[in-house]
Every structure is written in structure tokens, then in C-alpha cells.
Amino acid sequence: MKSELRTHLPLSGDTAFLLARANARSLAAAHDALGAHGLRVRSYSVLALAAAEARLSQRDIAEYLWLDPSQVVSLVDDLQQRGLVTREPDENDRRAKVVVATDEGRRLHRAAARAVREREQETLEPLDETDRDRLRELLMRLAFPL
Amino acid sequence: MKSELRTHLPLSGDTAFLLARANARSLAAAHDALGAHGLRVRSYSVLALAAAEARLSQRDIAEYLWLDPSQVVSLVDDLQQRGLVTREPDENDRRAKVVVATDEGRRLHRAAARAVREREQETLEPLDETDRDRLRELLMRLAFPL
DNA sequence: GCACATCCTTGAGGATGTCAACGATTGATC
DNA sequence: GATCAATCGTTGACATCCTCAAGGATGTGC
Numbered sequence: 001m002k003s004e005l006r007t008h009l010p011l012s013g014d015t016a017f018l019l020a021r022a023n024a025r026s027l028a029a030a031h032d033a034l035g036a037h038g039l040r041v042r043s044y045s046v047l048a049l050a051a052a053e054a055r056l057s058q059r060d061i062a063e064y065l066w067l068d069p070s071q072v073v074s075l076v077d078d079l080q081q082r083g084l085v086t087r088e089p090d091e092n093d094r095r096a097k098v099v100v101a102t103d104e105g106r107r108l109h110r111a112a113a114r115a116v117r118e119r120e121q122e123t124l125e126p127l128d129e130t131d132r133d134r135l136r137e138l139l140m141r142l143a144f145p146l
Numbered sequence: 147m148k149s150e151l152r153t154h155l156p157l158s159g160d161t162a163f164l165l166a167r168a169n170a171r172s173l174a175a176a177h178d179a180l181g182a183h184g185l186r187v188r189s190y191s192v193l194a195l196a197a198a199e200a201r202l203s204q205r206d207i208a209e210y211l212w213l214d215p216s217q218v219v220s221l222v223d224d225l226q227q228r229g230l231v232t233r234e235p236d237e238n239d240r241r242a243k244v245v246v247a248t249d250e251g252r253r254l255h256r257a258a259a260r261a262v263r264e265r266e267q268e269t270l271e272p273l274d275e276t277d278r279d280r281l282r283e284l285l286m287r288l289a290f291p292l
Numbered sequence: 293g294c295a296c297a298t299c300c301t302t303g304a305g306g307a308t309g310t311c312a313a314c315g316a317t318t319g320a321t322c
Numbered sequence: 323g324a325t326c327a328a329t330c331g332t333t334g335a336c337a338t339c340c341t342c343a344a345g346g347a348t349g350t351g352c
Contacts, residue, residue, distance in 0.1 A: 094318085215300070
């Protein structure tokens with residue numbers, strides 16, 4: 001990068017811009033780590049939610065991952081065809097379908113999560129442990145306000 | 147959001163996920179604020195860099211915004227057709243083209259930047275001024291490591 | 293001069309985002 | 323308990339965006 005840029009970074013006052021750029025770096029690292037496991041960031045995220053305890057519906061997943069419900073359909077379609085998740089009927093609402101990871105899905109998720117976390121260390125390398133905790137806490141309040 | 151989710155958020159240990167979700171909220175707000183000015187987040191970012199002092203080439207812009215150079219081509223094409231930026235030859239490198247905002251481009255940028263910042267306040271509402279500074283500082287180190 | 297890298301550009305193909313509809317089901321209101 | 327609006331999953335259409343590979347023009351190292 002040009003040296004005069006280093007001393008006077010345009011847009012660096014915009015939290016939105018810094019967020020976007022930090023996210024881009026993080027995304028690239030995750031994408032890289034997931035390739036070997038046959039997952040993309042999106043499908044990994046859905047798989048992770050399916051492997052969670054919460055028994056989320058597709059609608060829940062869409063809201064949680066900030067996606068359109070129709071995108072979740074094709075993501076779950078793909079994971080289901082690969083035997084990684086199943087659609088189970090919601091006992092309380094027969095319109096909804098709960099997405100649950102299969103045993104194989106859980107295994108893949110564990111392996112992929114390990115790879116993502118290892119790679120994440122590189123992205124977070126500029127921050128020490130205290131700063132990382134602080135960042136997580138601040139981002140949590142932004143990501144889940146109220 | 148389901149109450150049991152609030153108490154045990156999946157993926158909330160992943161800084162990458164929190165970053166992505168916070169960024170999604172921020173992007174949505176910016177997109178919303180920019181619509182009235184006929185800009186998208188991407189074109190606004192390019193315009194902002196063109197309005198900066200640094201006289202960046204398209205390659206610089208691509209790197210700075212984490213975009214493929216070919217995306218910058220069409221973004222600049224669009225802004226140029228609308229009379230907001232011009233492509234000037236780089237005196238030191240005749241391959242490169244410096245993207246510079248026109249007077250009209252600068253005016254639009256100022257108005258759009260104001261709208262973005264106002265809207266950003268809503269996104270940042272969960273954080274007080276000290277936290278915002280702290281967040282910006284942490285993100286800066288992630289976004290521009292070294 | 294020659295080989296190789298870099299910058300902009302074009303184009304193609306796939307992924308993603310957005311939106312409007314639809315059947316099935318639910319919840320609220322009368 | 324009948325009706326009407328809202329919600330959930332799904333499909334399809336369309337625009338945007340990402341990624342990659344090529345090519346002409348220019349720069350850099352030898």
C-alpha cells in the first residue's frame with residue numbers, strides 16, 4: 001500500500017467501512033479454511049446452526065444469518081442432499097421445518113469449525129487475548145442489540 | 147428471536163460470525179441511507195476514495211475496498227458516465243488511471259457521507275462514545291494489519 | 293532487446309441478493 | 323366454528339456481485 005495512504009487513510013473514520021474491510025479479510029480466511037471440507041461460508045453457517053441445540057427452523061436460520069428465507073431453502077437443499085442435515089417437522093407449528101444436523105453433519109461441522117478457528121487466529125493476530133475478548137463483546141452488542 | 151437463543155447464542159464465540167452479522171446490519175443501514183442519493187454502498191465507497199486527496203489508481207481502489215479490479219472498472223464506468231468522477235492518466239505510470247471526483251462528485255459525496263453518518267448512529271446506538279472509539283481502534287488494527 | 297510482471301479491460305460462469313407470488317398452516321376476530 | 327390476515331417454506335425471475343482467465347498496453351529487470 002502507498003505510504004501516504006498509511007498516514008492518512010480515507011474512510012477510516014467510518015466504522016462501517018472498517019467493519020466491511022475487517023469482515024472481508026475474515027471471510028476470505030474462512031472461505032479458504034472451508035474449501036478443503038467442501039463447504040462455503042454460507043453452508044458452513046447453516047450447518048453450524050443445524051448442529052446447535054436450539055432446533056432452529058429455516059425462518060430462524062434466515063433471521064440469524066441475515067439471509068432471505070429463499071436462500072436458506074437452497075442451502076438446506078444442498079446440505080440435505082449430501083446427508084449432512086435433515087428437515088424435521090416442528091411439533092408446535094406444522095408450517096415450520098426444523099433443520100437438524102445428522103451424525104455425519106456433526107462430524108463435518110466439528111472438523112470444519114476446527115479449521116475455521118485455526119485460520120481465524122491469523123486474522124486476529126494483530127490483537128492480543130484481551131483485545132479479542134473486548135472486540136467480541138463490542139461486536140456482540142452491535143450484532144445482537146437490545 | 148426465540149428466548150432460548152438469547153441465552154445461548156450459537157456461533158457467538160466466532161468473531162468471524164459476529165463480524166459478519168454486525169457488518170450486515172451496518173451495510174443495510176448504509177444501503178438505506180444511500181438510496182436517496184442514487185448510490186449503492188460500492189459506488190459510494192469508490193466515490194469517497196475518488197474524493198480523497200490520495201489520487202488512487204483503480205488498482206489501489208480495488209485493493210483498498212477488497213474488490214476484484216474488474217469490478218472497479220464497471221463501478222468507475224458508471225460514476226464517470228454520471229459525471230461524478232474522471233479517469234486521469236497517472237504521470238508516473240501510463241498503464242494506471244487515477245480516479246478523481248469532479249466538483250459535482252464531491253458535492254454528492256459530502257451529502258451522501260452526511261446521510262451515512264447519521265444513519266450509522268442508529269447502528270452504533272448500543273455503544274457509547276468510548277466504546278465506539280475502542281471499536282474503531284480494534285477494527286482498524288484488523289482491517290489494516292501491520 | 294528480451295522476458296516477465298503489472299494495469300486496465302472484457303467476457304463468461306457461477307454465486308448471491310431481492311422480490312413477488314403460491315399452497316399449507318396458524319392465529320385473531322367475530 | 324367460520325373467516326380473514328399473517329406466517330412458513332418454496333419456486334421462479336431478475337439484477338447484482340464474485341471469481342477467474344484472457345488480452346493489449348506499459349513498466350521493470352536483466
